[in-house]
Amino acid sequence: AEAKGVAAMPKKAGGPVRPPATIEDFLWNLHMVLEAYGAAMPLDHLKDAYSQHLGHKCAIERFLVVGEGGLAATLKRIPHIVSITAADDGAVSLRATLPAGTNKDSLVAADLQYRKQLQQRNQAAKDA
Secondary structure, X not given: OOOOOOOOOOOOOOOOOOOOOOHHHHHHHHHHXXXXXXXXXXXXXXXXXXXXXXXXXXXXXXXXXXXXXXXXXXHOOXXXXXXXXXXXXXXEEEEEOOOOOOOHHHHHHHHHHHHHHHHHHHHXXXXX
């Protein structure tokens, strides 16, 4: 059954994609889905849009810890991949942070850079 409002999600050209084996593969898939959506995606459409576009289940829990804060709190931990906005009515929407047309190598480089920044911040906090 298609979720309301996700019906317009295009399937990826070339057919289904294999489920991700690594966090980098998952982040790339997430970027592709958000980019293909072409607009701000309501948070509650993410999993359906992901499976419609890529042809496999969105197993975010396999790669990122989804805690009590839910999916929005989890995605806030990857701001270099997903940009989150909240409307006045509390509706949360998502966009790809990286520019349209970003390739996988650029995404992996951005992810490595972000991880490096986190390590530096954590080290600075320990040293303080």
